[in-house]
Amino acid sequence: MASQNHSTITEFILLGLSAGPKIQALLFVLFLGIYLLTMMGNLMMLLVIRTDSCLHTPMYFFLSHLSFIDLCFSSVTLPKMLENLLSQKKTISVRACLVQIFLVLITGGTEICLLSVMAYDRYAAICHPLLYDQMMSKQWCVQLLWGSWALDFLINVPLAMIMDFCDTYIIPHYSCELSSIFLLSCSDVSTNFLVMLCSTIPHGLITFLSIFFSYIHITFTILSITSTSARNKVFSTCSSYLTAVIFFYGSGFLRYFMPASGSPLELVFSVQYSVITPMLNPLIYSLKNKEVKAGVRRTLGKYLPCFQ
Template sequence: MRGANQSSVSEFLLLGLSRQPQQQQLLFGLFLSMYLVTVLGNLLIILAISTDSRLHTPMYFFLSNLSFVDVSFSSTIVPKMLANHILSSQTISFPGCLTQMYFLIMFVSIDNFLLAVMSYDRFVAVCHPLHYTTKMTHQLCVLLVAGPWVIANLNALLHILLMARLSFCADSTIPHFFCDVSALLKLSCSDTHLNEMVILTEGALIMITPLVCILVSYICITCAVLRVPSTKGKWKAFSTCGSHVAVVSLFYGTIIAVYFNPSSSHSAETDIAAAVMYTVVTPMLNPFIYSLRNKDMKGALTKVISMKFFFC
């Protein structure tokens, strides 16, 4: 379409979560509380891991990176949503919308890869315990974290460049609380076939490949755990893995439901509900799932909190 590289829209209107005034006050308090829990919980994880030498292992190194990404991920969306409510202004500029979308895609991709890296780490620890220290070297751990950052940035850049070429010459109202890819594609008056094809091919490859690695890792872990003679040991391992699998299912299930279906097959309400799960709920669960069930992490967090109260 000619002129598709120019957008006549200078800003968008984010409708948010609800248009009902009585619901907006409740949702503001709820999301502010959830965001504070997300930031505080994940920052405590990072602080505990960095200050406790016993936690300087590959597993906790990956966990601290996941916590950082989760805080950044939520901070890309929730503060803007809360600010819009306070200022009674629901607009966002076109460059600001693309910027928010860039960081959203980037952090979702990194989160996705880190979940796969953590499952691989647990696979080596459970299935090859005698070779764990020789396989999970410091160099490999750094590479397993740096690689996702490079891939995620390139992936986000590709989608933003494709989005920037579209025209938005009609309705500029986004029925969402952030600049979502699928919502913007519905507003475009250009041909979005290429964008949708990239989402369903390259985007699917970015998401599905780590998911397959996670599934293979946990299948191998399950087989190894079933060979453990102790019933208590089996239950402990399955309990820990079950929590991780639940978060992985929540994260992948909502993203696949939103982004890997044709844009006409789901409503704005469905998109918003799914987005809330992977942008707000899942990052908030990170401290509880990966830390509070872990004795070493509990001890480190207790020390950090005790030191804080001591200095106060």
């Protein structure tokens, strides 16, 4: 973020999800459980895909990195939320707030890019199976992965400009978000806002269209398959991916197209894409994927004899 901060305010107050102490205690237990499930589920996916040679394919290469991004994504906001649920002084420093915004944009944007790359992988596997090894070579997969990270750094670094905060210092949210910070700044944020529009809208639109057209081709290919069992197998793999996309894209877009007001609906969408989705992704991909479930059994069998 900005290397210097000329603001007269040094910290913000995060209003969080509820002001009642009893409700906050219940929310702490709930979100702590969600965070632990997120960590365990995504770490399990990383371990299984890394140790099981049967899963060393492009599809699971990208899935393992999706698990890594989900770990990072949830860890950006959830620990601070849990801390504030237990503390009387629900504050975050301006510098920490700006860093949090930057990391959310980087991890969230990279996840969007990775989901579009995974759609291309499924398109290549289903629509061009004979050319799949050429279309998804190891070198190309690595380039797609690092390209996803690099693109989001290039997009979001220009947003990390100096902003001054003078009077209002209350954020009606449990975390820092760019739209909320714009409203609190007493400096000119027109350049920041323009950069955000010119970078994030094309970014989101291009990745969404790449997913959309990939699955249009995949749908027609699936419908042309004569074998019912083969069609169901392909559809099962694709439905897992589409479920993850709908959860993330749906709640993310609805949140960022809403004005920053701290309304309950806004908070629900924020919790959905930043807290719930990282927890659900491992479940979505493991429960509906026979190869992942077999890999989990083989991995557990190496360390726990009762699973052999």
